[in-house]
Structure formats: structure tokens, C-alpha cells
Amino acid sequence: MSRVPSKPVHRQGDGTITIDLWLRREGLFDSDASLRLTPAEAEVLHAQLCYALDDETATLIVPETKRPECRR
Numbered sequence: 273m274s275r276v277p278s279k280p281v282h283r284q285g286d287g288t289i290t291i292d293l294w295l296r297r298e299g300l301f302d303s304d305a306s307l308r309l310t311p312a313e314a315e316v317l318h319a320q321l322c323y324a325l326d327d328e329t330a331t332l333i334v335p336e337t338k339r340p341e342c343r344r
Contacts, residue, residue: 273294291306
């Protein structure tokens with residue numbers, strides 16, 4: 273499973289957050305899926321990702337002024 277690189281994470285009309293995914297079986301594309309998170313679930317994922325990235329020197333292509341607070 274991996275994110276669809278050309279599709280950004282987006283908010284649906286009902287407030288859920290959607291992450292488009294590619295599903296692969298034995299390394300070959302099988303189908304698409306969408307991970308839908310409530311705002312609370314998305315916030316927990318955000319916090320966990322910030323924590324996981326805290327000790328990493330990630331190369332970010334986003335200018336520092338547009339980075340989330342946790343990555344500045």
C-alpha cells in the first residue's frame with residue numbers, strides 16, 4: 273500500500289480527511305482505496321507523525337514558512 277503521489281490529502285464535505293492509496297499485491301498494482309479519518313483521528317496521526325519525524329533530518333520540499341508547526 274502506498275499513497276497516490278499525484279493526489280493530496282483533502283477534506284470531504286462531511287469533515288472527514290481522505291488519503292488516496294494504491295493497493296499492490298506481490299508488487300503489482302491491484303486497486304485504489306481511500307483512507308478516511310475523522311478530524312480527531314487525523315490529529316492523532318499528525319501528532320504521531322510529528323513525533324516519529326522529530327529525530328529525523330528529513331529533506332522537505334516545502335518552504336520553512338509553509339511547514340506545519342511541528343517541522344519548523
